Amino acid sequence: MPADTALLWLRRDLRLHDNPALAAAADADRLLPVSVFDTGHYGLTDFGGDHSFTYEKTAGQRTRFRIDAVADLRERLRDRGSDLVVRVGDPAEVIDSLASEVNAEAVHVHTRPTPEEKAVERRVENRVDADLIPHWGHTLYHPDDLPSDVSEIDDTYTPFRKAVESAATVREPASVPPLPPSPELDSGEIPTPTDLGVDVDPIDNRSALDFEGGETAALDRLDEYLWETDSLREYKETRNGLLGRDYSSKFSPWLNEGCLSPRRVSAEIDDYEDRRVANDSTYWLRFELTWRDFFQFQFEKHGGTFFTPGGIRQREIAWNEDVEALERWKRGETGVPFVDAAMRELAATGYLSNRGRQNAASFLANDLRIDWRQGAAHFETELVDYDPASNYGNWAYVAGVGNDSRDRSFDVLWQAHRYDPDAEYVTRWLPELDGLIPEAAHEPWTLPESKRAGLAYPDPIVDPETLREE
Ligand SMILES: Cc1cc2nc3c(=O)[nH]c(=O)nc-3n(C[C@H](O)[C@H](O)[C@H](O)COP(=O)(O)OP(=O)(O)OC[C@H]3O[C@@H](n4cnc5c(N)ncnc54)[C@H](O)[C@@H]3O)c2cc1C
Structure with missing residues (x-):
């Protein structure tokens, strides 16, 4: 019987820990992890309006962060005997061509609730012969565990928060599975910012933190903020600060590029509460992560209406x-x-x-x-x-x-x-x-x-x- 092959299309889920798409894809006999630098994320985009405003879609710091995150993930996959194929282009074309080349039966991907991200998923789905299997992995609470259907969640934060706090639980982070071998394929060069047409300025020495992309740096920062500096203990008192590394967690770049799972943060807070202290501050970090969830589910509910002037x-x-x-x-x-x-x-x-x-x-x-x-x-x-x-x-x-x-x-x-x-x-x-x-x-x-x-x-x-x- 021919080996069954899965393609794992990594997007803003650049991590091994608590990665449900990876956990599912790793059941196959062969696994091809792929990251695509979507050319649609770079260059100018037209805002429209009476004046023709244009915006650079992604500027230097996020570009640098993402490149570093992909490089880190490739190393972590190689350490486990796998690899990461990297390409620059249109995800629909790239995923289609790689899936055909390795005869993939399934393409696993983390879905997102926002319109542009969904549109790319649809284009890939329409183009590939393999089944596109969506997973949900970027929030604290899984949508299936919410007390009501996402379409019925409250539009104000407090009732939403109270509902999830009383009736939903945060799932255990998924463990890192053993990784099946990758099909032989040119793994590709990781692009530089210049390849993507982006200028990157050196990090300003007044920056709150040197945000280094990748799961390795994410887990280091988690460790530093909770255990080394014990900053979590006073998060609620310091979180409105303006200067310095530790007035707030600075987890956001890693959470958003998927180098850090909010469930992993939550599990670490549990541990911190057991071993150090459980107080208003430990509660408040989860409270803020719940705000993050709230907006994700709000976009699932309201979609493109969010982008209208009113x-x-x-x-x-x-x-x-x-x-x-x-x-x-x-x-x-x-x-x-x-x-x-x-x-x-x-x-x-x-x-x-x-x-x-x-x-x-x-x-x-x-x-x-x-x-x-x-x-x-x-x-x-x-x-x-x-x-x-x-x-x-x-x-x-x-x-x-x-x-x-x-x-x-x-x-x-x-x-x-x-x-x-x-x-x-x-x-x-x-x-x-x-x-x-x-x-x-x-x-x-x-x-x-x-x-x-x-x-x-x-x-x-x-x-x-x-x-x-x-
Ligand atoms: C106009 C505006 C635009 C924003 N744009 C973004 C954005 O693009 N990406 C982003 O992650 N956050 C955004 N935020 C929310 C918030 O400012 C940042 O998440 C936070 O400053 C990141 O720093 P931190 O990780 O140290 O936060 P902490 O105070 O340590 O909070 C921990 C985590 O909770 C989440 N969080 C905290 N506050 C919010 C919030 N209000 N909304 C959603 N999640 C929250 C973040 O994931 C954050 O990393 C925006 C806020 C405003 C007012």
């Missing part, structure tokens, strides 16, 4: 298209230091704290009233941890068109003084404000004209009085 609430808001203001926001030159510092950190590192993201996003959507999707598209380009559901879901939420029935506008000046009382954060990213007392560093327009003239820093783009909440 979002899932279908609100009629007259968003404007002020090109100059948008560009100033992107460059971190709005003249509002707390917002500008965030935008410069994002540009230099690809990462931004949750507090920074909320303020930068609220300023664009609620103060400048610029179409929030322009901001989300810019974050999509830049973020090392970009995920469509987390990014567009959070943006819609902040802009008042998503999973929140209240209008949430951040008072960015209040936020600046509250979360950066010594102006350490703004001066780190805006050295031109260095030496000013905190009040002036956050509100340079309050300085006398003579002093302001000497600062190489722009006047605010909006009347600062309008930024204060009533």
Whole structure:
């Protein structure tokens, strides 16, 4: 009887641990793990609108991270006697041709709830002769374990969270199976950023962390954050921080490229709670991972409506298209230091704290009233941890068109003084404000004209009085 062959199409699930698609595919006699650098993820994409905006789909830091993650996975597979075939191209063409070459009977893949990712899956499914077998492996809770069908989950977070906390359990992480041999095939070169047409700047030495792609670095960071530095113990108190490696977990890039499984994080928290401490902070990390799940399931429920200007609430808001203001926001030159510092950190590192993201996003959507999707598209380009559901879901939420029935506008000046009382954060990213007392560093327009003239820093783009909440 001919050996039965499975192809494992790895996408944003670049790990061996807790990988349900790998566990299922490894039942075959021969296993061909494949990673495709989808050319559709690189280069310019058209945003549309009255002006023809274009965005680079994936900028340098995420490109570098993904390349490193694929290289790491290849090594880990080779260590177990398998291999990783790497190609650059259209996944439908690549998977079809490889599946025919090795006579694969099945193609295993992790499915995703967001429209672009689903569309690629459909194209592959329509093209290959083999069966495409979808798996679900990127959330804490499995959709089959939710108390209700995904189409019926609540659109606000708290009822969703309460429902899963009381009636769903997190599955045990899947163990790494023994790997069957791979068919003989040219394994292919891993592309460089230049091959993909992407420029990568060196990592800025002010970056919160050197985010190194791959499962090896992911597990190291998990170990460091929980066990070595014991930072989890105080996560709830520190998570709104702006500076440093350990105010928050920084797991997001690894979670989103699939180098780290949220169930593995949860199992490690269980262990930490048994051996060290169970407190509000250990609870809160799961609470945040549940937010991540919430957006994944919301996209499964609402699909493309999330990307419309009025979002899932279908609100009629007259968003404007002020090109100059948008560009100033992107460059971190709005003249509002707390917002500008965030935008410069994002540009230099690809990462931004949750507090920074909320303020930068609220300023664009609620103060400048610029179409929030322009901001989300810019974050999509830049973020090392970009995920469509987390990014567009959070943006819609902040802009008042998503999973929140209240209008949430951040008072960015209040936020600046509250979360950066010594102006350490703004001066780190805006050295031109260095030496000013905190009040002036956050509100340079309050300085006398003579002093302001000497600062190489722009006047605010909006009347600062309008930024204060009533
Ligand atoms: C406008 C905006 C855009 C965002 N875009 C993204 C994105 O593209 N990708 C992304 O992973 N997160 C996004 N977030 C959520 C959040 O800011 C990041 O997950 C978090 O800052 C990552 O740092 P961390 O891993 O140290 O987080 P921690 O505070 O350590 O949280 C642990 C994990 O919980 C999850 N999490 C925490 N907060 C959220 C949240 N609000 N929504 C969803 N998941 C959450 C993340 O997976 C995170 O890694 C966005 C938030 C805003 C306001």
